[in-house]
Amino acid sequence: MTNENNTTTKPYIVKNADGVEYLLPYYPATFRALLDDKDTIRDLLNSILELDHDHEIVDLSYAFEKYIDVFMPGDEPMRLDVWVATRDNRFMNIELQNREHPFFLDRMQLYNAYLTIRGKHDYNRSEQFLAMSEKEKVAHYYEVPETVSIWLCRFPILEPREIYKDTWTLYSKHDVKTGKALPLFPKNKYIIVDLVKFIKLRKGVNSREDFWLRLISRGAAGGS
Numbered sequence: 001m002t003n004e005n006n007t008t009t010k011p012y013i014v015k016n017a018d019g020v021e022y023l024l025p026y027y028p029a030t031f032r033a034l035l036d037d038k039d040t041i042r043d044l045l046n047s048i049l050e051l052d053h054d055h056e057i058v059d060l061s062y063a064f065e066k067y068i069d070v071f072m073p074g075d076e077p078m079r080l081d082v083w084v085a086t087r088d089n090r091f092m093n094i095e096l097q098n099r100e101h102p103f104f105l106d107r108m109q110l111y112n113a114y115l116t117i118r119g120k121h122d123y124n125r126s127e128q129f130l131a132m133s134e135k136e137k138v139a140h141y142y143e144v145p146e147t148v149s150i151w152l153c154r155f156p157i158l159e160p161r162e163i164y165k166d167t168w169t170l171y172s173k174h175d176v177k178t179g180k181a182l183p184l185f186p187k188n189k190y191i192i193v194d195l196v197k198f199i200k201l202r203k204g205v206n207s208r209e210d211f212w213l214r215l216i217s218r219g220a221a222g223g224s
Helices: 028-035 038-048 104-123 134-139 173-177 195-201 208-216
Strands: 013-015 021-023 057-064 079-086 091-097 146-153 165-168 188-194
Touching: 028 038, 038 057, 038 079, 038 208, 079 104, 091 104, 104 146, 104 188, 146 195, 188 195, 195 208
Parallel strands: 091 146, 146 188
Antiparallel strands: 013 021, 057 079, 079 091, 165 188
């Protein structure tokens, strides 16, 4: 639909310098349409998680917009929740978000906490857990699957560092001071992608991750 000046009235449709229309992928409907396919999601996640052939995702199930009514009734984030199994028998519960929020860091923590609890709930009902003996189930009573929160940020979040992607997790304060910090609990992490910095720092497409982040951030780039 266009107005009398022949410009689109739909904010998720834009034109490039040649007048060709294309969709901005960060609006809920277009983001969902772009990723509503298992092979697409698997390729995107393998790229962002930097998983090689021996560790890649081989199977997954997914759902969009599972509302978190536990603490935010009526919340409407653009969320993609994915339960994956990898070639090396790891099981991960992954969420993918592409919206800015007030109290951004607080919100990250809340979503990740919910994801961890739901991941444990799903893990206890998984084929892998149910196949265990009763003794093994007792031993694995507190085990949780890996939980990964991927945040595709269309706003500066990693300034002033000259990086476009970072991983945040739990560290020892003492180890950080001594320069020997390693993640204390690597099964729970946040992957932060600064799409604004990505456009500034990465020119061209030299990897699958470049391809996906350039496609997802096309609107933030202000053009093709």
